Amino acid sequence: MHVNAFLESKLWSSGSEWLSKSEENWPRESPLEPVPEELMERETVAAGATCSGKYNAIFTRYSHFNKMLRVVAWISRFRRNCQSRRLGQPSCLNATLTVEELERSKGLLLRLVQSESYLQEIKDLHTGKLVSPRSTVRALNPFQDEQGLLRVGGRLQHSNEPYESKHPILIPGNHPFTKLLARHYHHKLLHGGPRLMLAVIREQYWPVNGKRLLHGIIRSCYNCTRTNPTVKQPMGQLPYARVTPSRAFSNTGVDYCGPVYLRAPHRKAAPTKAYICVFVCFSTKATHLELVGDLSTAAFMSALRRFIARRGKPSHIHSDNGRNFIGARNELHEIYRRLQNQSELNHITNTCATEGIRWHLIPPKAPNFGGLWESAVKIAKRHLQRQLRNSLLNFEEMVSVLAQIEACMNSRPLAPLAEDTSDLSALTPAHFFIGCSLHSIPDPNLRDIPLNRLDRFQRLQEKAQQF
Ligand SMILES: [Zn+2]
Numbered sequence: 001m002h003v004n005a006f007l008e009s010k011l012w013s014s015g016s017e018w019l020s021k022s023e024e025n026w027p028r029e030s031p032l033e034p035v036p037e038e039l040m041e042r043e044t045v046a047a048g049a050t051c052s053g054k055y056n057a058i059f060t061r062y063s064h065f066n067k068m069l070r071v072v073a074w075i076s077r078f079r080r081n082c083q084s085r086r087l088g089q090p091s092c093l094n095a096t097l098t099v100e101e102l103e104r105s106k107g108l109l110l111r112l113v114q115s116e117s118y119l120q121e122i123k124d125l126h127t128g129k130l131v132s133p134r135s136t137v138r139a140l141n142p143f144q145d146e147q148g149l150l151r152v153g154g155r156l157q158h159s160n161e162p163y164e165s166k167h168p169i170l171i172p173g174n175h176p177f178t179k180l181l182a183r184h185y186h187h188k189l190l191h192g193g194p195r196l197m198l199a200v201i202r203e204q205y206w207p208v209n210g211k212r213l214l215h216g217i218i219r220s221c222y223n224c225t226r227t228n229p230t231v232k233q234p235m236g237q238l239p240y241a242r243v244t245p246s247r248a249f250s251n252t253g254v255d256y257c258g259p260v261y262l263r264a265p266h267r268k269a270a271p272t273k274a275y276i277c278v279f280v281c282f283s284t285k286a287t288h289l290e291l292v293g294d295l296s297t298a299a300f301m302s303a304l305r306r307f308i309a310r311r312g313k314p315s316h317i318h319s320d321n322g323r324n325f326i327g328a329r330n331e332l333h334e335i336y337r338r339l340q341n342q343s344e345l346n347h348i349t350n351t352c353a354t355e356g357i358r359w360h361l362i363p364p365k366a367p368n369f370g371g372l373w374e375s376a377v378k379i380a381k382r383h384l385q386r387q388l389r390n391s392l393l394n395f396e397e398m399v400s401v402l403a404q405i406e407a408c409m410n411s412r413p414l415a416p417l418a419e420d421t422s423d424l425s426a427l428t429p430a431h432f433f434i435g436c437s438l439h440s441i442p443d444p445n446l447r448d449i450p451l452n453r454l455d456r457f458q459r460l461q462e463k464a465q466q467f
Helices: 003-008 010-014 057-061 065-086 099-117 119-126 176-188 194-201 210-220 222-227 297-311 333-340 342-354 367-388 395-409 451-466
Strands: 169-171 205-207 251-262 272-281 287-292 316-319 358-361
Touching: 003 010, 057 065, 057 099, 057 176, 065 099, 065 176, 099 119, 099 169, 099 176, 169 176, 176 194, 176 205, 176 210, 194 205, 194 210, 205 210, 210 222, 251 367, 251 395, 272 297, 272 367, 272 395, 287 297, 287 367, 287 395, 297 342, 342 358, 367 395
Parallel strands: 169 205, 251 316, 316 358
Antiparallel strands: 251 272, 272 287
């Protein structure tokens, strides 16, 4: 109807004609009952909906695996009941779903998942061919079981393991079904870690790229993130001395750790205390350990002199200022108290200044400035605790152990190791002293061997290494 015709319509503006008349003139007859024969017979048509997206809508509609499973089980039961009614068979009218029904719906969903992700592989297997070499699951040697599900072939055919874990069902790691399944297992295993989850899931399913998926599930879990947050502290800029190439120990940090107990020369005498003075190079992370008898300034100056004699004079020495340890019941409080004492500090800085060494204290209440030497102290302590446990060493033995620990610390690679076997050996702080790691096997000296015999010598060397 046109808009104007509609607006001019009297039925619209004033209603039916009889409404304006008195009640006696109102129509009396009631609407006619429809005659069954005249009713249009309509055939019930079952319509299937297809999803235009990458995955079926059922996988993205629900956020819980069990709910999705139950919905599919109810739909399957409805379908089966419709078929039974047509065939005149009794329908299932139980209020609860049975295990078989849930298993059937799981199988249905798994077949749907596999047909969405591994259609080509299923086609190949149907035609009796092997899976294409370009397939991402070729290495898993997949096969189809009697239910039409793709399973991992593996090499455990003759083991006593259950069939499900010998040949787990193949599922793609990036499918929403797998994400729901992983989340379901995560809650079932009381927020278990990725290793536990993967081990349990693999008893039945084989999620391709499972590790990455499970790490993502844990990262997105509210409870897990709340209880174990991975806080990434924004790190400040590294100081100039740390990022500028310089001679080893040219810029040095110094700190103390201890006490360590030394066996007295006389058996009956009580063990004596000693401390370890740790020198760390800023540019190469090389470490030098010195054993000092006490926390006096004189003992520190002796240690510094020994360090300079062996490693060369540093141009800058950085140290803690003692204010970070206020209130801490630390044995080392003494040395920091001395550093706070202006006359003691003046003595140290003056002695250093005459040698051309500049002494720097880190800012107060900023222990993060001393991260490099704190880390060196931690590593030295760890080596010492694991090596010595409760054994008591005398002075000589302790000096030897410290030298060995120093060698271990100076043989640590400066960068993470690569998995590549063709990589060269890692760069260590020791490379800056002797050109190789302190623990590497020495190369043979070939200087005295005539040039024409070098090849033969190398062959002999290789042969010797084989035995
Ligand atoms: Zn969790």
